[in-house]
Amino acid sequence: xxxxxxxxxxxxxxxxxxxxxxxxxxxxxxxxxxxxxxxxxxxxxxxxxxxxxxxxxxxxxxxxxxxxxxxxxxxxxxxxxxxxxxxxxxxxxxxxxxxxxxxxxxxxxxxxxxxxxxxxxxxxxxxxxxxxxxxxxxxxxxxxxxxxxxxxxxxxxxxxxxxxxxxxxxxxxxxxxxxxxxxxxxxxxxxxxxxxxxxxxxxxxxxxxxxxxxxxxxxxxxxxxxxxxxxxxxxxxxxxxxxxxxxxxxxxxxxxxxxxxxxxxxxxxxxxxxxxxxxxxxxxxxxxxxxxxxxxxxxxxxxxxxxxxxxxxxxxxxxxxxxxxxxxxxxxxxxxxxxxxxxxxxxxxxxxxxxxxxxxxxxx
Amino acid sequence: xxxxxxxxxxxxxxxxxxxxxxxxxxxxxxxxxxxxxxxxxxxxxxxxxxxxxxxxxxxxxxxxxxxxxxxxxxxxxxxxxxxxxxxxxxxxxxxxxxxxxxxxxxxxxxxxxxxxxxxxxxxxxxxxxxxxxxxxxxxxxxxxxxxxxxxxxxxxxxxxxxxxxxxxxxxxxxxxxxxxxxxxxxxxxxxxxxxxxxxxxxxxxxxxxxxxxxxxxxxxxxxxxxxxxxxxxxxxxxxxxxxxxxxxxxxxxxxxxxxxxxxxxxxxxxxxxxxxxxxxxxxxxxxxxxxxxxxxxxxxxxxxxxxxxxxxxxxxxxxxxxxxxxxxxxxxxxxxxxxxxxxxxxxxxxxxxxxxxxxxxxxx
Numbered sequence: 001x002x003x004x005x006x007x008x009x010x011x012x013x014x015x016x017x018x019x020x021x022x023x024x025x026x027x028x029x030x031x032x033x034x035x036x037x038x039x040x041x042x043x044x045x046x047x048x049x050x051x052x053x054x055x056x057x058x059x060x061x062x063x064x065x066x067x068x069x070x071x072x073x074x075x076x077x078x079x080x081x082x083x084x085x086x087x088x089x090x091x092x093x094x095x096x097x098x099x100x101x102x103x104x105x106x107x108x109x110x111x112x113x114x115x116x117x118x119x120x121x122x123x124x125x126x127x128x129x130x131x132x133x134x135x136x137x138x139x140x141x142x143x144x145x146x147x148x149x150x151x152x153x154x155x156x157x158x159x160x161x162x163x164x165x166x167x168x169x170x171x172x173x174x175x176x177x178x179x180x181x182x183x184x185x186x187x188x189x190x191x192x193x194x195x196x197x198x199x200x201x202x203x204x205x206x207x208x209x210x211x212x213x214x215x216x217x218x219x220x221x222x223x224x225x226x227x228x229x230x231x232x233x234x235x236x237x238x239x240x241x242x243x244x245x246x247x248x249x250x251x252x253x254x255x256x257x258x259x260x261x262x263x264x265x266x267x268x269x270x271x272x273x274x275x276x277x278x279x280x281x282x283x284x285x286x287x288x289x290x291x292x293x294x295x296x297x298x299x300x301x302x303x304x305x306x307x308x309x310x311x312x313x314x315x316x317x318x319x320x321x322x323x324x325x326x327x328x329x330x331x332x333x334x335x336x337x338x339x340x341x342x343x344x345x346x347x348x349x350x351x352x353x354x355x356x357x358x359x360x361x362x363x364x
Numbered sequence: 365x366x367x368x369x370x371x372x373x374x375x376x377x378x379x380x381x382x383x384x385x386x387x388x389x390x391x392x393x394x395x396x397x398x399x400x401x402x403x404x405x406x407x408x409x410x411x412x413x414x415x416x417x418x419x420x421x422x423x424x425x426x427x428x429x430x431x432x433x434x435x436x437x438x439x440x441x442x443x444x445x446x447x448x449x450x451x452x453x454x455x456x457x458x459x460x461x462x463x464x465x466x467x468x469x470x471x472x473x474x475x476x477x478x479x480x481x482x483x484x485x486x487x488x489x490x491x492x493x494x495x496x497x498x499x500x501x502x503x504x505x506x507x508x509x510x511x512x513x514x515x516x517x518x519x520x521x522x523x524x525x526x527x528x529x530x531x532x533x534x535x536x537x538x539x540x541x542x543x544x545x546x547x548x549x550x551x552x553x554x555x556x557x558x559x560x561x562x563x564x565x566x567x568x569x570x571x572x573x574x575x576x577x578x579x580x581x582x583x584x585x586x587x588x589x590x591x592x593x594x595x596x597x598x599x600x601x602x603x604x605x606x607x608x609x610x611x612x613x614x615x616x617x618x619x620x621x622x623x624x625x626x627x628x629x630x631x632x633x634x635x636x637x638x639x640x641x642x643x644x645x646x647x648x649x650x651x652x653x654x655x656x657x658x659x660x661x662x663x664x665x666x667x668x669x670x671x672x673x674x675x676x677x678x679x680x681x682x683x684x685x686x687x688x689x690x691x692x693x694x695x696x697x698x699x700x701x702x703x704x705x706x707x708x709x710x711x712x713x714x715x716x717x718x719x720x721x722x723x724x725x726x727x728x
Contacts, residue, residue: 004449005426038676060677061632062369080677081620083632084694085368104621107693132678133621133630166675256445257468257497266497268425268447272709276640311530312402312705313424313444314496329471330448341676345636346710 001352003332006273007252008347009360010040011298014248015230016048022212022229023052029218034058034077036207036227039341041348043071045230058207058225062086069093077205078102079162079225081125081133084111094118102162104135109149112156122150123162123205128187129180130166137187144195160203160222161188168210174240181211189220213241233340234279234291237300244300250293250334251343252360253315260324267333269307269315274335275342276310292317293334294364300336301364307335326363334360365716367696370637371616372711373724374404375662378612379594380412386576386593387416393582398422398441400571400591403705405712407435409594422571422589426450433457441569442466443526443589445489445497448475458482466526468499473513476520486514487526487569492551493544494530501551504558511559524567524586525552532574538604545575553584577605597704598643598655601664608664614657614698615707616724617679624688631697633671633679638699639706640674656681657698658728664700665728671699690727698724 019035026033036058037046046057046068056075059065065076066089076093077100084107093099100121103109112120124146127134135143143161150158165184171177188204196202206212207225209232218224231249232242253269278289290307291300305323309316317333327333337343383399390397400422401410410421410432420439423429429440430453440457441464448471457463464485467473476484488510491498499507507525514522529548535541552568560566570576571589573596582588595613596606617633642653654671655664669687673680681697691697701707 004453005447080632081630083369083618083620085618085696089368105693111694131626132673132675132680254447254449256447262495266445268444271639271641271706275635275710276706277635309496311496312709316496329469330475332449342635342640345676346639348712 003252003254003360005254006269006347007352008344009250009252009334009352010045010231011248012048014246015045018229018232018246018248019049019052022226023054025212026224031218031221032056032203032223034205034207034223034225035230036060036079036225037068038064039227039230040344041067042344043068046071046073058227062089065093065099069097074098076100077123077225079123079164082108082112084108087111087115090120091115091117094120100159103146103150104133106146106149109146109153109156113153116155119155119157121157121159123159124150126161126163126188126191128163128165128184130164132164132166134163137191140191140194143191147195158202160205161191162205163188165206165208165211168208169235169239171210171239174214177210177214177239177241181215182217184211185217185220192220209236210239210241228341231340231344233343234336234338235277238279245297247298247336247340249340249344250298250336250360251290251347252332252334255327255329255331255333258324258327258329260321263318263320263324265317265319265324265327265333267315267317267335268313269335270313271310272312272346273343274307274310274315274337275339275346277339277342279338288338289315290335290337292319292323293336293360293362294323295362298334298336323363327361331361334362367616367618367724369618370633370711371716372708373614373616373698373716374409374595375612376412378610379409382593382596382610382612383413383416386590387418389576390588395582395585396420396567396587398569398571398587398589399594400424400443400589401432402428403591403594404708405431406708407432410435410437422591426453429457429463433461438462440464441487441589443487443528446472446476448472451475451479454484455479455481458484464523467510467514468497470510470513473510473517473520477517480519483519483521485521485523487523488514490525490527490552490555492527492529492548494528496528496530498527501555504555507555508559522566524569525555526569527552528589529570529572529575532572533599533603535574535603538578541574541578541603541605545579546581548575549581549584556584573600574603574605592705595704595708597707598700598702599641602643609661611662611700611704613704613708614662614700614724615654615711616696616698619691619693619695619697622688622691622693624685627682627684627688629681629683629688629691629697631679631681631699632677633699634677635674636676636710637707638671638674638679638701639703639710641703641706643702652702653679654699654701656683656687657700657724657726658687659726662698662700687727691725695725698726
């Protein structure tokens with residue numbers, strides 16, 4: 001493969017290792033492993049999961065569910081609150097596959113009762129502290145009413161309680177992440193005990209990458225749905241979740257200009273390639289959209305070279321003179337992205353599955 | 365058209381008005397009008413430009429040039445520094461259309477001399493103060509050497525000097541934008557006088573939307589390349605460039621959850637739909653990714669309702685109780701984007717050309 005333009009490189013071996021580790025953890029704890037495919041959105045990478053025997057997946061939109069259903073996936077959860085305008089497109093899939101939807105208000109159930117033609121499983125989304133979506137875990141009355149409304153419906157099967165503890169991404173330490181994870185479990189178990197009938201099965205489904213990677217305690221949880229772990233990224237590295245060696249994607253960007261006088265290199269690689277998630281160092285001093293790779297192990301150099309500015313198509317890298325002189329116009333530089341999910345989303349089809357290090361110039 | 369999922373609505377009438385105004389201004393000042401198509405990246409919208417007799421366009425990548433060349437555009441400038449790895453794909457187009465490339469270093473000329481099969485026009489990119497790409501305007505010697513290198517090449521035709529004064533986007537006032545525009549003209553004219561042979565034609569090409577919209581002084585300039593003006597957006601509105609009525613795109617997002625207790629509404633509409641450009645009010649108090657439309661004129665309400673939080677697929681809107689009670693689960697809310705170019709880029713094919721107001725719920 002010859003690189004010609006900005007290309008997202010996926011290191012297959014690293015991805016397989018990341019998948020294997022998480023699959024083994026799920027097995028060890030007797031958990032259903034339903035990885036979130038919004039991170040890669042790729043049929044090819046989806047098939048790597050299948051080689052580990054994984055046959056249940058999570059997605060975050062009806063579009064994504066259709067995409068993977070077309071590739072043969074037969075058991076899909078859409079872990080995003082039902083958009084009642086899409087029930088027609090849900091019917092297309094619900095006939096042929098095991099489809100699971102996420103609801104959090106009675107309007108959604110009413111719309112399903114009215115327009116759904118086939119059976120689906122239903123998760124009630126619970127907000128355990130993330131403050132984004134879900135019925136607040138304290139609101140047991142409303143959750144119980146939802147469960148009853150679901151049970152009363154001929155086509156809907158009450159499956160369980162689902163949460164995404166997205167606030168682990170804002171945590172300042174591994175300890176804080178583990179605390180959120182413990183809290184999440186406790187709150188979900190509390191809800192479950194309050195709403196279940198005797199002997200009733202209610203599945204607890206959780207699954208942010210930080211908690212699933214760090215924790216070894218999943219008592220009460222039946223299913224995990226992490227997604228980002230397949231690639232990891234700088235955000236996860238900075239949270240202490242992964243090592244640099246586990247980051248499995250980099251964006252290969254061609255150098256188009258060099259400015260020695262201001263220690264800057266400009267690449268074709270902008271907001272339309274990286275998206276615009278950024279990071280700060282602990283001292284708030286450095287702000288950037290990515291870090292340049294300088295050696296074949298994709299390790300992060302101590303003195304970091306930062307993707308410091310982004311416009312629509314341009315990326316500006318800060319480098320020191322030692323690196324500057326090793327980089328030529330036309331070289332492909334590898335940049336580790338801050339948030340791999342968004343980078344993979346904007347790059348779409350311009351993704352190459354490869355051992356990235358063979359194709360990019362390592363200025364060390 | 366029935367909306368079912370997050371959709372970018374383009375108000376055709378507003379777009380046509382925006383195009384007409386800019387085309388008339390170019391005509392009045394005897395300028396070549398070569399609009400930048402990176403904003404919309406749409407064949408359909410490209411054809412609206414053609415109805416005004418426009419036949420020269422600007423793009424920012426080889427991919428985009430190929431896309432529009434396939435739709436019949438015959439005169440295209442790629443206003444991004446040449447990526448020397450893409451010369452093979454440039455050859456595909458250079459045979460059939462008038463192609464103009466942007467260069468700023470001798471390596472690019474060497475690579476073209478070696479691998480280009482057909483004639484192309486060349487612009488030298490000049491940095492007039494934007495500090496992104498281009499040879500600094502003060503570096504006359506280097507610019508003259510580049511010109512001579514281009515003239516010595518059999519396939520390359522020296523066309524002119526090209527700049528993008530992107531620093532107008534950081535300006536704090538209309539006055540400051542006009543000052544940058546005057547400075548840009550002066551600096552480019554200075555370079556031109558220093559490098560031209562007697563009677564030599566050197567085209568001056570500029571063209572950021574802020575300068576082109578506000579200024580009425582284009583002496584010395586031969587060509588303008590604005591792009592954003594076709595849609596405008598909140599960023600341009602906050603810079604004082606456009607009125608709210610001129611903003612021609614909004615993202616229609618379905619409501620999936622309501623939280624009266626925290627005055628929040630959650631829509632399907634996240635970073636993968638809006639991208640992540642944000643704005644601040646002058647007092648730094650409010651931070652957001654978009655503003656909700658409340659009436660059919662797409663005016664911006666005095667008390668703004670803000671798209672305050674974005675994750676990959678979720679958008680969280682802050683609203684007051686008066687608006688909350690008028691919005692139901694499943695309604696489509698219109699959100700004006702902060703940066704229409706990036707929003708249009710991530711939305712890709714999910715764009716509908718329509719008079720938007722007929723399809724979205726206006727809670728006023």
